[in-house]
Amino acid sequence: MTTTSYRLGSVEFKNRVLVASGTFGYGDEVADLVDLSQIGGIITKSLSLKPRDGNPPRRIIETASGMLNSIGLANIGVHRFIEEKLPFLRTVGTAVIANIAASSVDEYCSVLALLEEQKGVDGYEINVSCPNVREGGLNFGTSCPAVAEITRRLRPLTSKPLIVKLTPNVTHIAEFARAVESEGGDAVSVINTLIGMAVDINSRRPFLSTVTGGLSGPAIKPVALAKVYEVVKAVKIPVIGIGGIRTAQDALEFLVTGAAMVQVGTQNFVQPDCAVKIAAGIAEWCNERGVKDVGDIVGSLKADASVSILDSWL
Numbered sequence: 001m002t003t004t005s006y007r008l009g010s011v012e013f014k015n016r017v018l019v020a021s022g023t024f025g026y027g028d029e030v031a032d033l034v035d036l037s038q039i040g041g042i043i044t045k046s047l048s049l050k051p052r053d054g055n056p057p058r059r060i061i062e063t064a065s066g067m068l069n070s071i072g073l074a075n076i077g078v079h080r081f082i083e084e085k086l087p088f089l090r091t092v093g094t095a096v097i098a099n100i101a102a103s104s105v106d107e108y109c110s111v112l113a114l115l116e117e118q119k120g121v122d123g124y125e126i127n128v129s130c131p132n133v134r135e136g137g138l139n140f141g142t143s144c145p146a147v148a149e150i151t152r153r154l155r156p157l158t159s160k161p162l163i164v165k166l167t168p169n170v171t172h173i174a175e176f177a178r179a180v181e182s183e184g185g186d187a188v189s190v191i192n193t194l195i196g197m198a199v200d201i202n203s204r205r206p207f208l209s210t211v212t213g214g215l216s217g218p219a220i221k222p223v224a225l226a227k228v229y230e231v232v233k234a235v236k237i238p239v240i241g242i243g244g245i246r247t248a249q250d251a252l253e254f255l256v257t258g259a260a261m262v263q264v265g266t267q268n269f270v271q272p273d274c275a276v277k278i279a280a281g282i283a284e285w286c287n288e289r290g291v292k293d294v295g296d297i298v299g300s301l302k303a304d305a306s307v308s309i310l311d312s313w314l
């Protein structure tokens with residue numbers, strides 16, 4: 001059988017498929033529907049220091065080509081997470097990555113420091129790229145010095161994996177990945193949602209209360225693959241591919257492009273057990289082809305750099 005496990009620093013993931021932040025709550029809501037232990041890892045909804053109500057409705061709209069959302073980082077806050085959600089997550093038997101969002105560098109540090117005192121958090125994903133809040137969010141994610149500073153300040157606070165989730169809403173995402181790498185980040189997640197908008201012609205209003213939101217789902221997969229390709233060329237740290245993955249084939253496309261792991265997001269709303277199915281599908285595909293370790297296909301893309309337009313600006 002093909003080896004599916006993957007080690008990132010102190011964490012041994014049983015497979016390379018994670019559920020993306022904000023698409024799986026804190027795991028407990030879907031526990032009756034999914035064998036959570038078969039997921040490579042659960043990334044929590046973003047946690048802030050204080051609870052957040054998020055943005056007013058309407059905050060989600062399905063378009064013909066993807067889901068648009070403007071949740072505004074609604075979450076129960078890190079203290080309630082520790083009290084009410086972490087005890088359950090500790091029993092699940094899969095890696096738990098806490099996603100952190102904040103409106104200041106100090107707040108990121110405080111949340112991480114609180115989680116660091118707890119058992120059951122295996123690593124961190126830093127959300128510097130929420131498109132739907134004024135303070136923090138894209139202010140950070142679209143500033144290379146800010147992304148560098150956040151990574152630099154958080155790095156000494158933990159020896160667990162520190163993953164930074166990057167936004168595609170920038171000119172050259174590779175520069176941001178380089179900043180994370182040079183400040184000691186362990187991995188980057190590529191990509192967060194793309195800014196999008198939907199308009200109701202009858203009311204002549206935008207559907208979302210915040211006018212724009214984050215676009216996700218299969219529509220963004222080709223964009224995500226191109227960004228993963230770009231980032232993989234630019235850094236040595238692992239890249240976690242995310243964007244529109246619905247099937248094992250989609251996930252394999254990211255792995256072949258060079259992603260060491262993948263995240264499944266929007267598809268969780270349609271098929272809560274999709275991460276389990278995708279992990280099994282990857283193993284089966286590799287097994288049928290005599291691949292010893294899923295890692296053997298990572299970065300196996302046969303692309304001629306001399307004809308790639310992207311390579312010219314890297």
Ligand code: DHB
Pocket residue numbers: 022069070071072073074127129130131132133192193214
């Ligand atoms: C939200 C955060 C994100 O990082 C994202 O991509 C989309 C939505 C939010 O909570 O609004």
